[in-house]
Amino acid sequence: MSAGIIEKIIGPRVSPEESAKHSFRYGTPGFMLLVARVLLLVSLFFPYWQMELQAPQYPDGLHMTAFLNHLTGDVAEIDGLNHYIGMRSLFEAAQLERTVGVFIMIAFVVMLEFAAYIHTRWTVLLVAPVVFFPVVFLVDLHLWMRHFGLNLDPHAPLSNAVKPFVPTAIGKGGIGQFVTIATPGTGLIMAAVASIMLVVALFFHRRAYLPLVKQKRAAAETPAAN
């Protein structure tokens, strides 16, 4: 019974001879899923997002870099400045996300591992969360920045000069004497490339295995008709 469900989920198998004969057809989806996995793993070591703050008294600018699991750069200095406008410490932001980020990424890689093995539409279910990950990251970032920017301490020293605001998650913004330039990091770009590869992989996946699934279904239906 359960073996039947598993078989139904993982879908038709391709014989090694057939696979060797049509190596492009059957190799491409798996290969692209592999590349996506590598990209996601490597992205862990690269920044996902960075912000540069430019102001007259900081000729080299202030820099903040967010990795999936930690913040680096002039965060203490930026926090020090933020206390004038009553913004909470950036270290308090997205603590859960930074704690679980790496595990989620590992889970994604495992999911893609399975996705490569499954030859039915269930693959989509495993791939989709990974595809949407970069968008989810940016939305989450935006929500945190919105939350921090709109909840300034009304008694802060500069509360007259700086009203609550929504910092820009990607692009150019400004606050006080600072111009802020927020850009996606190499890690996020890798994840986005992985997303595109996954969509393309799904296309090739469908092209390779849908005929097999249909064939199998047709084969299953034929004896019933007899």
Next chain:
Amino acid sequence: MTMKRSRLHPLSVSLATLMMCGLATTAQSQSMRDVESLAKERGLTTADLMAAAKTYLPSGELDEYLMFASGGHAGQVFVVGLPSMRLLRSIAVFTPESWQGWGFGVGNEILEEGFPEGKANLWGDTHHPALSETKGDYDGEWLFINDKINARVAVIDLRDWETKQIIKNPLTLSDHGGTFVTPNTEYVIEGGQYAVPWGSDYAPISDYKEEYKGSVTLWKFDRNRGRIDKDQSFAIELPPYWQDLSDAGKLASDGFFFMNSLNTELATGGIQDKKPPFEAGASRNATDFLHIIDWRKAEEVYKAGKVEQIKGFPVITLKTAIAEGLLHVTPEPRSPHGVDVAPKGDFIVVSGKLDPHVTIYSMDKIKKAIANKTFSGNDEFGVPILDFDSVVEARIEVGLGPLHTQYGPDGYAYTSLYLDSAVARWTMGGTYGSLTPEPDWTLVQKTPVHYNVGHIAAAEGDTVSPDGKYLVSLNKWSVDRFVQTGPLMPQNLQLLDISEQGTTMPVLYDMAMGVGEPHYAQIIKADKLNSWAVYPETGWDPHVQNIEPMAPKKGMERVQRNDDGSVDIYMTAIRSHFNPEHIYLKQGDTVRWHITNTERAVDATHGFAVPVYNITASLEPGETVTIKFDADTPGTFPFYCSEFCSALHLEMMGYLMVEPAE
């Protein structure tokens, strides 16, 4: 090209304008025509505009060279950027300085190390800075400077530009022949000046010849510790002449150093008793003695233990120095001033001061004369006198009052002329001769300076590889060069362009120095320094150049009352608050107030100032200091940050409340 002070020729101007118009790209559409009309309006010549173009640095552009100048009786060191001639920093050394908090909370222990006889002497007379050297070239790591008034030497670390050590000479009370360093900074040398009995003990001046001593001290420098190591240092006794300026040999003269002297007459003055005053008695003889000292040999003698402990300090006595053959003298024009070793170490140039010549000695000839014992006799203390004619290479008449000589990279030497108020350029001979178009050992130019030039400093002009380019004339009088500033007038530091061969070396800039009297200065290429922008880590103790484990840390601020009744305050400073802000003490408490500036941003310096208790400290980013005092005065004392550190600077304060004793 020559740069006469000619009025702008209309044709040349229009030609220049035509050529430059294409280059004028500023937003305001300014052109060289505007420059021309402004120049005309202000009466500026082409030479003036050239001088401005050579020295002007647009905002944000950095100087190419740094000049470390002594501050004279300001007791400090001044650092000036070249070619802009902007004063960049003062470095407090012997004199308390409230901006740096020096002596008001920071550096107190270092100042105390140097108190002569334990008496608080809170000023110094800095004369001769010496940058540390490696293979005879500045390495940009350390700076040493003497204090003439109390015979002290200070060590400054050029990572954070702070004084780290002041050492008092145990033997003598005035120094002028220092500081200068041996080619790898093995020793920092300090030559005494006015002879005194050992340790400046009492002796009537009638006992001058017997009891008064000359000396030179070789301070061993420990680079790893960044300190002079007194336990490996020693002195050499010299005749009670007034030893004067000195210089270390290098390359051809490596292992030797040279000291001028005056008062070889052993004059003891006494104008009040109708005896000739010092100025007459000490300049009676036609010649004085150039001291030639073999310091490597002296080091061997010291290490062999052939020393006498005088005032607890090892001294190679004059007798031993003569017997070991490490001290020779040779005649030099009377009351000379500078003795300056040529870049290759092959020539030693002595300036006559009262004699219009520079006298050039050959190291080769000196070595031969020592080897062959070509002596013209002994002085009255038995020091062998090398025969003048056997060691002299050349004499050049350069003008009146020659004082100090510096070198260029291209075979020229430069000598300051005090009485002529001029800087002379002359050609060298020997292997330098082929570098210049003019004949060897010839005066080629005299450029007037304003006025009464003392030392001169050329870019790296006393090293094995002089850079040329710039020369600064450190003039004693400014007279009419600046707006009248009352009867006390600034010094005038004039920048000369010596970059071109030929006969001109125009004055480019006058810098007023209204804070002290620089004597000698050294000019180093700015990129040789490795200055810190902030202290390497938070909780840094500059005195030991390391993390202070007990430094106050964020989250651990407290006031701690100890069992012995003393109080430790652990405080942090960051924009824009001290923590804690309320300090309660009891009258009579012994207080150690530790503060760490936890900032990491460049230039985020905080001050810490307490009224009545005479406390001010400069806390640079990362720095931790400990200020000690007794809370002897009860009251309420608002303390505050004395640097305008932020928009909430005024709010960065706290209250010290000292409760009266019952």
